[in-house]
Amino acid sequence: MSRNSPIFAKFYEYTLTMDKKELRAQIKALKKQHTKEQLLEQSEKIMAKLEQHPDFVKAERVMLYSALPDEVQTQAFLEKWHVKKQIILPTVVGDDIIPVAFGKDTTFAVGDFNILEPQNEPYTGDFDLIVVPGVAFDRNGNRIGRGRGYYDRFLCQHLGVKRIGICFDFQLVNEVPTEPLDIRMDEVITL
Numbered sequence: 001m002s003r004n005s006p007i008f009a010k011f012y013e014y015t016l017t018m019d020k021k022e023l024r025a026q027i028k029a030l031k032k033q034h035t036k037e038q039l040l041e042q043s044e045k046i047m048a049k050l051e052q053h054p055d056f057v058k059a060e061r062v063m064l065y066s067a068l069p070d071e072v073q074t075q076a077f078l079e080k081w082h083v084k085k086q087i088i089l090p091t092v093v094g095d096d097i098i099p100v101a102f103g104k105d106t107t108f109a110v111g112d113f114n115i116l117e118p119q120n121e122p123y124t125g126d127f128d129l130i131v132v133p134g135v136a137f138d139r140n141g142n143r144i145g146r147g148r149g150y151y152d153r154f155l156c157q158h159l160g161v162k163r164i165g166i167c168f169d170f171q172l173v174n175e176v177p178t179e180p181l182d183i184r185m186d187e188v189i190t191l
Contacts (some may be wrong), residue, residue, distance in 0.1 A: 020144050022179050024135050030170045031070050032178070042168050042191060043073035049189050050131065051077070055162050059128035063088040063099060064118045071133045072166045078102060086107040088127065090154070091117040097154040113146075127161045132185060137165045141185035142176040157182040162186050 018026065029041070046123035050056055050076040062085050066072045081087060082102050088096040092112040099104075132151055134143040143165055145151055155163060165185040172190045 010048060018177065020147070023144060023177065024147070025136050025169055028070075031168075034168075034170075036069075039070070039168065040073055043067075044166075045191055046072050046166050046189055047074065047077045050164070050166060051081075053164070053189065055129050055164065056140065059085065059162075061066070061086040061088065061126060061128045063090070063130040065090055065131065065133050066118075067133065068113065068115060086125075086170060088123045089118050090150075095148070095150070095153070097150050099127075099154075103158055121182050126155075127158060129162050129164065130155065130158060132163060133167045134165050134171070135168050136171050136173050136176055137185065137190075138173055138176040139164065139186045139188070141188060142178050144176050144182075150185045152181055156181070159183075163181060164189055166190070171181070 007094075015042040034042075036088065057063065062081070063070075063080060064074055064087055066078070066089055076129065078087060078089075082104065088099045089102045092098070093110050094113070098122045099122065101123045102118050106115040106118045106120055109119050132155070134145050134151075137143050141163075143151075163183070163185045165188040165191050168191040172188060
């Protein structure tokens, strides 16, 4: 569905009155309207935009994520950049994100939510950039995730680090409902 289509315009306007649960359901329905190939093509274009972003270019230590099938795909990007920059990936332990360095010898195991997680010691250094997935974003940088608050809890410990959300074009909506503990992105990259 194109951002210029009448259906998208109606959905974009409708999001003004949605709560988080409704918005998650709508985004899920929109994802189903796209083939795996379409989402992969969008992913490649979004990651190319990230690759050229000035904050990524100058960053030495970047936290990314290992993508679920319905998220902007990062695997090829991770493979390309882990030899040029220090790449850190999130793992989930209990209710928290624990950052782990990603390298050529990193092994992965299936973690919570069937996410491939690196099996290394926790990373305790600084970050220059944190790239964040989400279910939906708005132009003000507000974000909703899957509802467990993992990223919000993690990001509130790193408020001085540049935060960039990445999403498919249909995940950028007019307004995301927010709560006081939600952490806003500095910028959102999409098509």
